[in-house]
Amino acid sequence: MTKWHDYLKNKGTPPVWPYPIRYEEEQEIDVDVLIIGGGIAGCWAAISAARNGVSVALVEKGDAIRSGAGGPGCDHWCNVPANPHSKVDPDEWAKLMTEKPGIMGPLLKEPVKYSYANGIGNQIQCREDYDTLLEMEQMGGKIRDTDDEYLGAEGRYDDTKFMFSPRYSPNHATEVVIRIWGTTFKPALKKECKRLGVKIFDRVMVTSLLTEGGLQGAKVVGATGLNSRTGEFMIFKSKTAVLATAGNYSLYMLNTELSGYNTFRSRNMTGDGVAMAWKAGAELTLMERTGILMLGTGYKHTWYGGAGDASYENIEIVDANGKKLPWPVQGWPDGGAMRPGPEEMEKIIKGVQTGEYALPFYGDFPGMPEIERNVTWKLMLGQESTTKNITNTYEKAGFNPDKHLLQNYNLIEGTSPPQWRNAGGGGPIVDWDLMSTLDGLYIAGEQTYSAGDHSYAASTGRYAGRKAAAHARQLGEQKISRDQITLEKARVYAPVKRTDGIDWKELHAGVARAMQMFCAEYKTESLLNMGLQTLQDIQENHVPRLYALDPHKLMRSIEDLSLLTHGQIILNASLARRASSDLLGFHRIDYPEIDPPEWGKFITVKLENDKVKEGSVPLHYWGNMKENYEARNKDYQGVYQGK
Amino acid sequence: MAKDKVYALYNITTPSSPVVFNEDICDGCNTCVEVCQVDVFIPNPEKGKPPIILHPDECWYGGCCVNDCPNKGAISFNWPVQQRAYWKDKATGKVYRA
Numbered sequence: 001m002t003k004w005h006d007y008l009k010n011k012g013t014p015p016v017w018p019y020p021i022r023y024e025e026e027q028e029i030d031v032d033v034l035i036i037g038g039g040i041a042g043c044w045a046a047i048s049a050a051r052n053g054v055s056v057a058l059v060e061k062g063d064a065i066r067s068g069a070g071g072p073g074c075d076h077w078c079n080v081p082a083n084p085h086s087k088v089d090p091d092e093w094a095k096l097m098t099e100k101p102g103i104m105g106p107l108l109k110e111p112v113k114y115s116y117a118n119g120i121g122n123q124i125q126c127r128e129d130y131d132t133l134l135e136m137e138q139m140g141g142k143i144r145d146t147d148d149e150y151l152g153a154e155g156r157y158d159d160t161k162f163m164f165s166p167r168y169s170p171n172h173a174t175e176v177v178i179r180i181w182g183t184t185f186k187p188a189l190k191k192e193c194k195r196l197g198v199k200i201f202d203r204v205m206v207t208s209l210l211t212e213g214g215l216q217g218a219k220v221v222g223a224t225g226l227n228s229r230t231g232e233f234m235i236f237k238s239k240t241a242v243l244a245t246a247g248n249y250s251l252y253m254l255n256t257e258l259s260g261y262n263t264f265r266s267r268n269m270t271g272d273g274v275a276m277a278w279k280a281g282a283e284l285t286l287m288e289r290t291g292i293l294m295l296g297t298g299y300k301h302t303w304y305g306g307a308g309d310a311s312y313e314n315i316e317i318v319d320a321n322g323k324k325l326p327w328p329v330q331g332w333p334d335g336g337a338m339r340p341g342p343e344e345m346e347k348i349i350k351g352v353q354t355g356e357y358a359l360p361f362y363g364d365f366p367g368m369p370e371i372e373r374n375v376t377w378k379l380m381l382g383q384e385s386t387t388k389n390i391t392n393t394y395e396k397a398g399f400n401p402d403k404h405l406l407q408n409y410n411l412i413e414g415t416s417p418p419q420w421r422n423a424g425g426g427g428p429i430v431d432w433d434l435m436s437t438l439d440g441l442y443i444a445g446e447q448t449y450s451a452g453d454h455s456y457a458a459s460t461g462r463y464a465g466r467k468a469a470a471h472a473r474q475l476g477e478q479k480i481s482r483d484q485i486t487l488e489k490a491r492v493y494a495p496v497k498r499t500d501g502i503d504w505k506e507l508h509a510g511v512a513r514a515m516q517m518f519c520a521e522y523k524t525e526s527l528l529n530m531g532l533q534t535l536q537d538i539q540e541n542h543v544p545r546l547y548a549l550d551p552h553k554l555m556r557s558i559e560d561l562s563l564l565t566h567g568q569i570i571l572n573a574s575l576a577r578r579a580s581s582d583l584l585g586f587h588r589i590d591y592p593e594i595d596p597p598e599w600g601k602f603i604t605v606k607l608e609n610d611k612v613k614e615g616s617v618p619l620h621y622w623g624n625m626k627e628n629y630e631a632r633n634k635d636y637q638g639v640y641q642g643k
Numbered sequence: 644m645a646k647d648k649v650y651a652l653y654n655i656t657t658p659s660s661p662v663v664f665n666e667d668i669c670d671g672c673n674t675c676v677e678v679c680q681v682d683v684f685i686p687n688p689e690k691g692k693p694p695i696i697l698h699p700d701e702c703w704y705g706g707c708c709v710n711d712c713p714n715k716g717a718i719s720f721n722w723p724v725q726q727r728a729y730w731k732d733k734a735t736g737k738v739y740r741a
Contacts, residue, residue, distance in 0.1 A: 008652070229682070
C-alpha cells in the first residue's frame with residue numbers, strides 16, 4: 001500500500017499533508033555568512049567559512065545529506081595537478097584548461113580561438129583541489145584503495161594507493177585525474193557541517209536575495225526562503241552570502257515526467273540562483289549559451305545508458321557481430337577520450353549505412369583484463385553519480401560483466417531535437433575573490449559561469465566560503481528592508497491564495513514552449529523579441545492564475561517563476577550577442593558570421609532600475625592567473641590543521 | 644471475483660512506481676523520505692509502515708533511497724518500461740533485457 005491511490009482505496013480518504021502548515025509564519029536567522037544551496041559547492045563553502053571562525057547558515061532545497069548533482073556519488077576527481085604523482089605544473093594546467101576548454105580540452109592540439117572558460121575558477125581548482133581532496137579524506141571520504149581491492153590495476157600507485165583515471169593522461173603523460181569513492185563524500189560533508197555548528201536548513205528554497213535598503217545593485221544582506229514541507233517563510237540576515245545553486249535542465253522541456261530525457265539533473269535545479277542574482281542587480285555573463293540536451297535510452301540518460309560513456313574506461317566498443325569499431329577505448333592509449341573524432345564518427349556512420357558495421361553496438365566487458373573490468377564495473381560505476389542502482393539492476397537481472405556485452409545506444413537512440421536544450425553555462429561575473437558585482441555576494445560551483453565538475457565545485461566552494469568569511473569579519477550588523485520582505489511574501493504566497501486556475505506543470509510547459517519556439521535553433525532579433533513578449537504575456541496573464549494546493553506544489557510554482565525569469569535573462573543575453581559562435585552553441589540567423597573577432601568577449605546583462613543594461617568584459621579579464629591568484633592568497637593555509 | 648469499491652480516479656501518472664517497497668522488510672524508518680532530493684515520498688500516517696509514493700513523476704532516479712536504506716531488500720528500483728536496458732551473451736549471442 002505504498003501508492004497514493006492504493007492508500008485512497010484502502011482508507012477511503014487521501015492522506016492528510018504529513019507536515020504542519022505554516023504559511024506566512026516567519027522565522028528569522030541572523031548569521032555572518034549565508035550559504036545558498038547545499039550541494040557539493042555549498043557544503044564546502046559552509047565548512048570553509050565555519051573553519052574561518054564565523055557563524056554560518058546553509059540553506060538547501062533537498063536534504064544536504066544527498067542533495068546536488070554530486071550528492072549520490074562521483075567517480076572522478078578531475079584536474080588535480082597538485083597531486084604527488086602529477087606530471088604537470090598546476091599553473092600550467094590551469095592555463096591549458098582555460099585555453100582549451102571542454103571535456104577533452106587539454107588533449108586538443110590547438111587552443112580554441114575564443115575560449116569562454118573561467119580562468120579564475122580553473123586556477124583555484126588547480127591550486128587547491130588536491131588540498132580539498134585531502135580534507136575530504138580527513139572527514140571520512142574514501143580517496144584511496146586502502147583495502148587493496150584493486151592491486152595491479154593500471155594507474156594504481158602502491159605507495160599512496162591513489163588510483164588514476166586515464167582521462168587527460170595518454171600513456172600516463174599527466175596523471176591529473178584521480179578515481180574516488182564519491183558515494184562516501186556527501187554524508188561526510190554534512191556531518192562535518194554539523195560538527196562545526198553550521199545551522200542547516202533542509203527543504204528550504206531560497207526565493208530572493210535581500211539587499212541594503214531593498215535596492216537593486218546594492219550590497220547583499222541576506223535572503224528569503226520557503227520551506228517546501230511546511231510553507232514557513234524564512235528570513236536570513238547575513239553579512240555576506242555564497243550563491244552555490246545549480247544550472248537549469250528543465251527550462252526547455254515540456255514534460256518533466258519521462259525519465260531518461262532530462263534526468264542529468266533533478267527537477268530541483270531550476271535556475272533560482274541566476275534569477276535571484278539578476279533581480280538583485282548582479283551582472284551576468286554567457287547567459288546566451290545553451291546546449292542540446294543529451295537523450296537517455298537504456299537506464300537513465302545517455303552517459304550511463306551503455307558502454308562508451310563517462311565511467312566506462314578501458315572498454316572496447318564492438319558492433320553487433322563483435323567487430324571492433326574505430327571508437328576510443330577511453331583508456332590509457334587515448335587519454336580517456338569518450339567519443340570518436342569527427343572523421344572516425346563519419347567512418348562509423350558510413351560503415352553502418354553500407355553494412356560494414358551492424359547495429360547495435362556493445363561494450364566488450366568480457367574482453368577486458370579482469371582487474372580493469374573490476375575497476376570499471378565495481379569502482380567507477382559503483383561510485384559515479386547515480387549509477388550504483390544501474391549496475392545493481394543489471395546484476396539482479398542476470399548481467400555478468402565477465403560474460404556479457406553491454407549494449408550501447410549510439411545511433412539507434414537518435415539525438416535530441418534542437419529545441420530540447422539545457423541552460424546553465426552562464427552566471428555572475430566574478431572577481432579573484434569569486435565575488436560577484438554585488439558587494440557581499442560570492443559565487444561557487446556550477447553557479448559560476450563555465451563551471452567545471454565535482455572537484456571544481458568543491459574547491460571553488462571552499463575558496464568562496466573562505467573569502468566570504470574574511471569579508472564578513474570586517475563588517476558590522478547589516479540592516480534588512482522590511483518593505484522588500486513584504487513584497488516577496490506577497491509574491492511567494494499568491495498561489496496558495498487561489499484554488500483554481502493553472503498548476504505548476506502547465507505553467508512550466510508554457511514557459512518551455514516559449515523558449516523552444518523563440519530561443520532555440522533559429523534565433524533572430526524578431527523571434528527573440530517574440531519570446532520576450534510571450535514571457536511577458538505569461539507573467540501578466542497566466543502567473544496571476546497560478547495555484548498551489550500544498551507547500552511542495554507551492555515550491556514548484558515559485559520555481560516556475562525562476563524558470564520564467566531565467567528565460568527572460570537568456571532572451572535578453574541572446575539579443576545582446578549580435579554574432580554567432582560555435583563554441584557557445586549560439587547561432588543568430590541575422591548575424592551569421594561565426595566568431596567575428598569583435599565579439600570574442602564576455603557579453604553581460606544586468607538590471608539597473610529594472611531596465612536591462614548590456615555590457616561586455618574582455619576575455620582573460622583575470623590577467624596573469626598565477627600572479628593574481630598568489631597576490632590574493634598570501635595567507636592561504638593549505639590543508640586544514642584545526643580540530 | 645470480489646466486488647471492490649471502484650473509485651473515480653485521475654489517470655495514474657507515468658511512471659507511477661519508480662521504486663517498490665517490500666512491506667515485510669520495511670520498518671517505516673523513513674530514511675528514504677529524508678535522502679530523496681525531490682520529496683518523492685511522504686511518511687506513512689501509520690507508524691512503522693513504508694512511505695507513500697506521492698510524487699513519482701518527480702523521481703530523477705538518483706537512487707539514494709535504495710542505496711541508503713538500512714534494511715536490505717526493503718526498497719528496490721523499478722525502472723519504467725521504456726528505460727529498461729539490453730545486454731548480450733558474448734558466447735551464445737543471446738540478447739537479454741532487464
